[in-house]
Amino acid sequence: MMKNKICLNGSNWFFKDSKSTKWFSASVPGCIHTDLAAAGKISDPFYGTNEKDLQWISGIDWDYKTRFDIADKNLFQKDRIDLLFEGIDTFAQISLNGKNLGRSDNMFHEYRFDVKSLLKEKNNILLINFKSPLKSSKNLEKKYGKLYASNGDISRVYARKAQYSYGWDWGPCFTTSGLYKGVSIEGSDNARIISLFAQTTEISSKKATLKIDYEIDSFNGSELEADLKILFNNTVLTTSTESLKLQKGRNEGSFKVEIKDPQLWYPNGYGKQPLYKIDFQLKCKNKIIDSFSDRFGIRKIQVIQDKDSVGRTFIFEVNGIKIFSKGYNWIPADSFLPNVTAKQYKKLLNLAKESNANMMRIWGGGIYEDDQFYKTCDELGLLVWQDFMFACAVYPGYKGFLDSVTREANYQIRRLRNHPCIALWCGNNENEAYKWDGWDGYPIGKKTPDETIFYKILPGLLKKLDPATLYWPSSPWGYEKAYDSKTTGDSHSWEVWNLRDYTAYSKETGRFISEFGFQSMPNFSTIPSYAGASERALTSEVMENHNKQIEGTSKLYRHMALWFPVTEDLKEFVFRTQMLQGQALKYGIEHWRRRKFKTAGALIWQLNDCWPVASWSLVDYSLKPKLSYAYIKKVFSPLLVSIEKQENGISVWLINDTQSKAAGKLTVSIKSLIDDKVSFEKKLNVSVNANTSKKAVTLKLDNAHQSCGKYVYAVFEAQGRQYSNALLFKPLKYLRLGKNEIKKIIHKYSSIETKS
Structure with missing residues (x-):
């Protein structure tokens, strides 16, 4: 009487253009792009400018089919026999043995069809006709009206599909179709x-x-x-x-x-x-x-939002302990989801843990992640801020769309709520910017048609299905301040990357920084995977196509020019952008950690990439950490010594995330990068209480100590080890040295900064 399950995954599948008669081999789980590549019909989608040449794929319909027998005759005796699709991407018509079963239009929940009356012992034919996702969303847009969206085709808002597949400012436009999760026959009594x-x-x-x-x-x-x-x-x-x-x-x-x-x-x-x-x-x-x-897991998670002199706190508390949240935003680990393996999930998430992170934010323009992601977070102690899958747009509010979202949320909440890592459910990413900030010309203050989703449907379902976990309507959000408040809720900090030198992070006083980032190049060894030798000039079409942000390459140059001599040598350019990324993120994180619990979290945009690209990631598509990762591992350390530049000197802080007091010797030195001479040194005994930050000492310094080539080096010896940090007084570009000498100095200082 036990449930019978017959797996239909594997290579016994075939696909074709719906207008053609020629079938090619396919794999399930899979998608049309990976199947076309395996069949030799397209070149590597990530190489060169192939992305532009492959846009035709999302504009046509595709058929998939498999033929199977039922070897277990006991299956036919079951009270119910279901055909189960764990994930269909996205618009499809399904038939079995010539009989229409139904259609799919949402990749974020499973589909079950009763097939007891249709199954045969031999020669069952399952056919799925995938409709063009681009045409499908365009047709819905034509029917219900054009809305608003940044990144990708605006019609994406009508598709309950991974929004990044329409293109984003870090990822390509590969609007996929396919059976991206498993298919099976399930018999039950x-x-x-x-x-x-x-x-x-x-x-x-x-x-x-x-x-x-x-x-x-x-x-x-x-x-x-x-x-x-x-x-x-x-x-x-x-x-x-x-x-x-x-x-x-x-x-x-x-x-x-x-x-x-x-x-x-x-x-x-x-x-x-x-x-x-x-x-x-x-x-x-x-x-x-x-x-x-x-x-x-047995635990109690709360978000403490007490009123204070500024506004309201936003502090995650686990089992009575206040947590300073340190971590990353997560995007899908590949443009083609079936390519992501359990090994890759474990590799990336272990890198997060090893960098002393304690939280991952699953961003709302991707997917509700694979079970392996959450299982690994449970095992590693990585809290998960879980967005629902809506991002940077105004979504429709007609009944069919709301019904689909309700089914999706019902399914995903039930699927994920047992994981102890789930710390918060969030309605969307940055959608409030339309109503409150007038993004893309949306009338400020005007009600959006999707408010029913974020203020009624989702909180209503969570009240019933997971009442103990906080629901947060949007990110960023801040009650009466609504979008991107600096006094309540969470905020996204992008002014530095878009407009300013990274020292402007010191002016950012948000209560919980759920997004901030700084771009760099991918690792030098990754570049040949997408750019041939003749295409590796920084301003080549291929290189610029692999930085999706508008003026992304120009911003890399601009930020480099603030701190280093600009170089055209590709390998050195990679090094300096990654070093600069590490320094910028470090600067912001130290500032927020000094403000401990006034600001209570810093989640870097982003941990990973979905293809080889210049982006905000700390680990590139080849799963290799960038130089900047070493900076973050150090600045996320549970015990941190931090140097703050003052008008006439410096202050040295101690930040302690551990649950015990730390006491020891602090040594503060002024050193020269040129000859390693020490021009100033002070030693003192200091301590910092558990789970607090403290200004340990303030030192006045004359101009001679703050000249170009000088840096502060602080070492705190406690708990049987040393915790060090460094701070430059002036940009290294001002050094009056030759190119090679400056290069050596830059590399030397990076080694000092990242020394553990």
Whole structure:
């Protein structure tokens, strides 16, 4: 009686242009671009300017088909047989054995079709006709009216599809189609488990109380038995059994469970990440008909928003400990989603953890990530700020669209809510900028048609499905200040990259900086993957096509000219942009960490790339950390010594994210990069309390100590190790040295800054 499942994934698939009769081999999971490349019909989409030559792909319809037999004859005896698509991208018509099953128009939830009456033992033919995503969104735009969007074709707002696939200021325009997740046949008797939710309702040092909510779909209404087990380290802690009298259709219920001496889950840097396991079985006459297993953590997460003299705080608190959130924004790890492997997720997220990060923000223009992403975050202690998939646009509000969004959110909340890493649900990315900042000419103050989504549908669903996790309507958002307040909520800080020298970060006083970034080139070894030897001039068409921001290359030059001599040597240009990126981000992070809990978080835009490109990432598409990553690993350290430049000298700060006091010796020196001579030195004994920041010393310095080529070097010796930092007084471009000598000095200073 156990559920039967037949996997239809693999290479027994074929595809063709809908107007053609010639079929080619395909793979599922996959997408049209990867299948065309595998068939030898297109060149590497990422190389050169191939992106421009491949835009025709999203403008036509594609057919996919597979032929399969049912070897297990017991399947036909099941009460229900479903054809399950875990993810369809996006606009498609589905048929089985010549019978239309239905259509898809949302890549963010699964699709189930009852196929019991259609399946045959032999020669089943499953056909999916994918409609052009670009034409489909354009047709909807024509029907319902043109709206507003930055980045990509404006019609993207009508497609419940990864918005970045229409093009972004760090990624190419590859508007994909395909079965990007698994396909299977699923046979069930009596009932199936829809979802299970392990919610911690009370925690003390001696016990944790859990409410285990379940949802069951009963096919015919029957009496079944439900068995629940909670395990830790493969040891059964508690068991519960209940008899269920189910009505036909959806049934809901709950168990109450107590865990003695609970092991609490903490973010990276604050404790361990113990994970419990929940096993749930449905039985009929002592035979298992369905089962569900998942992991969960016991923890309490709040966002403290207390009023203060400035506005309101925005502090994540886990199990009673205030957290300074340090981390990254995350974009999809490839333009072609099926290319991303579990190994890549683990590699990227381990790099985040190893840099002392404790939070990832999943940005709203991508996807609700693969299960592997969240499992890895659970294991590594990376909190997740989870956007719903809306970004930089005004979205429609007609009934069909709202219904689709409701199904999407229902599915994703249920899928993700057991993960202890989920710390906040956010409605969208930067959509409030239209109403409050007049983006793209939208009338300031005018109500947007999508407000029902962000102020009614999403909070309503979360109140029912995950009531303990904060819902935040948008990012940035700040209550009555609405968009990008500096006194409440979260803010995005882009003035530095777009307009100013990076020292302007010292004027940024937001309460939680959920986006800020600074561009650099990809690693030198990555460039040949997209640019031939003759195309590696910085202003070549290929190189400029691999920096998607408007005037992105020009901004790299401009920022470099503020601090370093501008170089045309590509390898050195790469080095200096990555060094400058590290210095800029370091400057901002140190400023916000000195303001600890006045500002309570700094999430860098961005950790990763979806293709080889000059962008704001710290790890390029080849999964190699940039030089800037070393800067961030150091500045995210739980214990940090920070140097703040003052009008007539410097202040040295100690920032302590640990839960114990740190005491030791602080040495502050003025050194020369030219000859390493020390012109000033002061030593003192200092301490900093747990989870605080403190100005340890202020020193007045005369002009001679602050001349070009001089830098401050501060070392705090505590807890059996040294914590160091450095600060230049003047840009290295002012040194009166030859090119080679300046190059050596630049590299030398970078080594000093990144020394751990």
